[in-house]
Amino acid sequence: MENPRIAAIEWGLLEGERPRMVGSNARLGAHGSRVRVPLVRLTTEDGIRGFGLCHAVEEQAATLLGRRINDVFDAQHGTAISWQTFDYALWDLAGQRQKQPVYVLAAAMTGIKATEPLRVPCYDTSLYMDDLQIVDDAEAARLIASEAREGYERGHRAFKIKIGRGSRHMPLEQGIQRDIAVVHAVRKEIGPDLPIMLDANNGYNLNIIKHILQETAQDTVFWIEEPFHEDAILYEDLREWLEARQLSILISDGEGVADPHLLEWARIGLVDVVQYDLFSHGFTSWLSTGSQLDRWGARVAPHHYGTHYGNYVGAHLAGAIQNFLYLEWDEATTPGLSAPGYSLQEGQVHVPATPGFGLSLDEAIFSKARDESGFSLRL
Incomplete structure (x- = not known):
């Protein structure tokens, strides 16, 4: 029919x-x-x-x-x-x-030839502030480092760390020092070469972010996500500060209720990575946005969290967007939802070439x- x-x-x-x-x-x-x-x-x-x-x-x-x-x-x-x-x-x-598979249909829509077999870089998004009940900074840092080790054993080769303990949950100076200690510990645990991303969830201001990035310069941070609420003047200041210190740290933003000017800031290079949510933005809209960002040379790493399902469908965007950087991976098991053919190996999601999103109920x-x-x- x-x-x-x-x-x-x-x-x-x-x-x-x-x-x-x-x-x-x-x-x-x-x-x-x-x-x-x-x-x-x-x-x-x-x-x-x-x-x-x-x-x-x-x-x-x-x-x-x-x-x-x-x-x-x-x-x-x-x-x-x-x-x-x-x-x-x-x-x-x-x-x-x-x-x-959806990635083949999506690539045809954006005018890109999908690479097959499709392999998509991902990062472990699970390193939240699980240490707030711990008094000693060294012990707290060891806990988060051990969680990074768990992610490594699952197949991850890139890790995102939540920072911002001093924004709400701990006294400011104490929280900042805990953030720094955690980054040091994770870097020591996973070795010198694997990417580490930091996500402040808009919890800090420009000066605090500069301080944290300076203190973790030895840890070669890959990106700083939502360092503060979107502000072009502050982005420009942070960009100049990073360049002056030869810190090749990307600026990423857009997960939450993103400023409508974010795409323009990506076009002119104030923001490197756009992270609109997979579901509030939508798959169809992401294909249009991704094509636009490809033309500008900006990168994308769509956000999703709390659904499990996003681990799989987000991977299909990678087949249709040239500058797709990373897939966020929220480890979970959901009875009734299965993903036959998907696997996580050496930091990449292997996507099956089965019809649709390749999921079953x-x-x-x-x-x-x-x-x-x-x-x-x-x-």
């Missing part, structure tokens, strides 16, 4: 578990060990299915029911603006219908979630 209608829409919430409790960042308290994965599954009238992360309510889904595929999605433009709540499920459905577990926490609509 060339242009079938969407005949069924099912939504349910799966819950997963991280390997350990995750602590605070500069702004928020403990993140816990649970992840929540809200999924919608679309079925066309010829029986083909696709699913993806989605926060739609039943009333929104009802407006999609009965629509023909070509009215909501096309290969040249992706998901139509009005239907981007269902963006990931529609991309998966398109891949299933065409028997192609356990029918019994998803149906139970749908019946207990979600909804089901049919023509």
